[in-house]
Amino acid sequence: MLRSLFLILVPPSLSQCRYALGMEDGTIPDSDITASSAWSDSTEAKHGRLSKGEGDGAWCPAGAVFPSASEYLQVDLRSLHFLALVGTQGRHADGHGREFARSYRLRYSRDGRTWITWKDRWGQEVVSGNENTYDVVLKDLGPPIVARYVRFYPLADRVMSVCLRVELYGCLWNDGLLMYTAPVGHVMHLSGSPVYLNDSTYDGSIESGVQFGGLGQLFDGVLGGNDFTETKELRVWPGYDYLGWSREALGQGSVDIEFHFEKTRSFHTMQVHSNNHHTQGVRVFSKVECQFKPGLLLPWSSPPLSLAVPLEDLKDPSSRPISLPLGGRPAQILRCQFAFADRWMLISEISFFSGTHLSFTSCTSLSSPCSSHPPLFHSSPFCLPVAKDDSSNTAILIGCLVGIILLLLAVIAVILWRQYWKKILGKVKEEGFQHDFQNGYHYMSHPLSQLFHPSLHSSIPPFTTSSLLSLPPACGMDLEKGLPPTQEEPPPYPDAPPYPALSPPFPASVPHYAEADIVSLQGVSGNNTYAVPALTSPSPTAADCTPLPELPRHCLVFKEKLGEGQFGEVHLCEIESPQDLPNLEFPFNVRKGRPLLVAVKILRPDASKNARNDFLKEGKILSRLKDPNIISLLGVCVSSDPLCMVTEYMESGDLNQYLSHRVLLDKTGPTHNTPTISYPALIAMASQIASGMKFLSSLNFVHRDLATRNCLRPIKIADFGMSRNLYAGDYYRIQGRAVLPIRWMAWECILMGKFTTASDVWAFGVTLWEMLSVCQEQPYSNLTDEQVIDNAGEFFRDHGRQVYLSRPDVCPQGLYDLMLSCWNRDCKLRPSFAHIHSFLTEDAMNMV
Structure with missing residues (x-):
């Protein structure tokens, strides 16, 4: 019987609706924070974030708040939210601040036109605020607020300066x-x-x-x-x-x-x-x-x-x-x-x-039990029968019979395919080796230990795991170059895991770089290589073959060393007056007189000629990446030695370090003295990572080392992880020839050296698991490196003994199903990044 699957939207419960909405962690962008006025550029509205100290430490209005009380800080949440709690803080500025608001009023609006003054259950409008510059004061909103826009009006009982930092706690108002x-x-x-x-x-x-x-x-x-x-x-x-x-x-x-x-x-x-x-x-x-x-x-x-x-x-x-x-x-x-x-x-x-109606499916295919009467405040999907038309019984009967026949044919096909596959696996087991379908070479039961053996290395394609990217050529290349013949693809695998695939399969034309006819480039920031399909002559009409912007070397002021690789180092530098450099094409948001932090990849002067050529090719390739969630190349210094590439650098560091020093904000609200992160904030960051990867996959670029260590804040996908000693334990070294992030790698990467957008999807699933575990442990922390490799073999054999990462405590089942689909044995059944981004943007927030 066909049934309809609906997304159920119910009102939030107060006890379940106390998540930080993004002032502190940056989920709410600067553009959505406005104010009636600001004392200076360094105290404008965007600095009114709880527990943050950017600028001069807070939002401070230009006008007096006594006696007019007309100055306000406004937050636009972009959609209706159920607000249960607010937090306020003064301007501490590392001990130099002396301004705070002892009380304030709240006004809110659902449409931006009609504004309502919040009153408590006893009709009082004035909310008690702060007593000093540093403590966070939380206020339960009783009654709660349903609003899109919220304004804080600081108050004073005398002429005094006030400054304010705020946070909002609640959840999406799904009821609508x-x-x-x-x-x-x-x-x-x-x-x-x-x-x-x-x-x-x-x-x-x-x-x-x-x-x-x-x-x-x-x-x-x-x-x-x-x-x-x-x-x-x-x-x-x-x-x-x-x-x-x-x-x-x-x-x-x-x-x-x-x-x-x-x-x-x-x-x-x-x-x-x-x-x-x-x-x-x-x-x-x-x-x-x-x-x-x-x-x-x-x-x-x-x-x-x-x-x-x-x-x-x-x-x-x-x-x-x-x-x-x-x-x-x-x-x-x-x-x-x-x-x-x-x-x-x-x-x-x-x-x-x-x-809203999503799709038609069998009720039995849902991962959660179906119920026609879900409990209050529960948002799992439930099944509703399609309305019957008594005049169309004959059509319904015929449809049911056709469905039964098709189902029987499908079952027969699966049985025959399983028997065929068992024969193939039996033959492989008898011969004592595993076969690489893609390239036709053979290796023994521990392929990684043999893959870089000198006697075998010349017979296999380069096996690479760059912390940078595997990219197609910069200009005018034939994308079919370097791709293996279609018939060399492995046959589809039977017996997909019991969780549903969450998107249409990858098209058969998804390129598998680093497999045939490639040019190997040595990355500067890691002891590794990455591969690009063979370059052809540039097309005369190629628009993106523009010279790289040359930056004057003297403008780079060394700050500290971030990491090093086999042929170079990565330094943190400052550009003292970025506005004075017309060659900088990146849209900076830097206040006048403030320096810009950048990461500089430096090639050692004694590097070989091949390494120098690879460095220039790498720069041309990276210059094509223009996306808000990808680290951008700002310019190069190639007129003299040492050769340098200048990229963006996020002051807040990488996502792994940020999350590992936080705890998940539970339903009881924030905990003092412990930095927190909310579930909506995690999903928002995961959505930004998916957006960046969607951009890369649209260009057929393969990252090969997606993980939280390679995501900077605010979210920018980067490539420095392998070069940093901090993350040496995340990489597995094979006989001194390569280091591999095997705990993030798909089984076909480990066993066959096959890197595709689909294997990046696998790594994204592991990255999402890291985030929902708040980076408190390594993936598969209970397994040794050798056991992780053995587990890849279990995915290949598909006898049901493969081990998946367990569901994090905070992770809803629907989101865990997305992870499992990323780890589908058949790479063609893994979701696309476009689907993952859509899922995280539209559905994951509603699973709390």
Whole structure:
């Protein structure tokens, strides 16, 4: 039976929604941080990041905040977010700062036009701030905020200078609800005491007894208890957790509530948390009638959906969630009438299970169990049956029979293929060697130990693992040059792993560099080589054969040595006045008078002629890489010795060092004195890595050494990892001839020397595992190097004994499925970087 797979979007829970949204770790870009004014360039809005000290240490407004209170720092989150917590800090500036805000106001907006002043549960607008310049003060937002834009207005009780650094904590508002309209709540009198059942946190307007244009307690994630006179908040009035209506006071037999969403959705279930304290005349509603409007300018769909609520067990006074199936109807606006069953109706929370249609698939193919009624605040996909048409039973029957026949044929084909493959493997086992399908050479059970043996080296193609890139030629080459014949590809492998492939297979034309007819170039920054398909004559129309920008050598000021390789070194240098160098084509964002840090690859003056030629070729190749997530070549110094290449350098260092000194921010919020990183921040950085690799793969470039050590912050894919002693333990040395990052390498790289975009995808899966493990251990840390090589052999034999990296604690199953697909035995079934980037951008954030 075919079923539909939907992405389920439900409201976040307060307890699950306390992740840092990216001020501190840079996920929120500078362009999304603005302010009413700034004291100077070094205290402008982008410096208002919590726990950061760039510039002069914080955002400081130009104007006084007393008594006008009109200066603000604004953060644009790009989409609606559920905000549960904010953090503030003053300007410390390594002990020189003296400015902080003792209090502040918050204003927020969902559309950038209507601004709302946040008030706490007791109606207070002013939030207590900082008492010194260095401590972080966290403020729980009760009630929480649903907004895209947030403004901080620092306050002062006298004329004084203030500065501010901030962070926002929450998660994406996947529910998509913009506002709801409902009658105002009423007051119940019990034994002479009033019980206020109004929507006290509603942030819209009220007119003629109706509240509209806002959100409030029906969507704050807090469920009321059995006794509505008791509340979960201290110092609030009885009835606070519920919005309630009296049939007599309302003057009608139902309560009408209208819900407006950002865009049209398919609504499957509405869950209403209702009170049933029947001894006080309170009962759950008896019936619901809902109308659906697919768009703002479209008419209401007909007929309306009428749902009766089962009335059994109403003697139980417990509050309860009532699940109402909505049948997958599309709507942007819903209007529901809740019919009274007694004198009073009290509702604490309403949530919708809705989504966008993704694809048709068999329910049994999902990695998670299917359920037609998922639990509250759970966002795993669930299966809904396709609506049946009684007039088309014959067509359905024929379709089912055809499907069964095709399934049987597929099973027969798989059985025959398995038998054929077992024969092949048996023959290989009897002969005592493994065969390289790509190149036709043979090696024994430990291929790595033999691959660089002098007696074999001349008979195999160069086996290389550059920390740089395997690149096609710079200009006008025939991309078919250097590619192995199509028939030399290994046959497709049977018995794919049980996890689903997450994207279409790679096309058969994906080039496999470093396999045939290549030119080997020796990288400066590592004891290794990398390969480029054979160069042809430059095309006369090639537009990218431009001279490399020559930089004056005297502008480079040495700072420290970063690493060294067989033929050169990598130095950290400064360019004192980068704006004065017209040859620098890279768009710098450097304040006037500030130096620019760069990495300089230097070829030793005594290097051979071949090494010099390789250095110049490498520069021309790297000059083609223009992408925001790839380290860029800024220029060269080749008019005299020593030859130099100047590349970008990120002051924040590499991703491995950054993450290894942090802990994952859990659901209880940040921990003092320990740097933290949030799940959304990790996914955002992984998405940037995938974006950079998507660019490289679009040019058929192969990186060969993708890992967190080769990603700089903010995210730029680099190539310095192999040259640094810090990461010597990440590489396996083979008889002194090469060092290989075997723990990041696909099995075909280890056994066959076959490097492709698909093997880069494998390495990306390991890199993503590193990130979600916060770089606390090496991949396969429980295995020796020899056992890692043996495990590659298990992937080749495919007897089910291969070992995968285990799922990190913070990693959702859907994201782990993506990793497993990156480690698919058949390279053609691994996802493309375009698919990985799309998945991380659109889906992974919703898995928390």
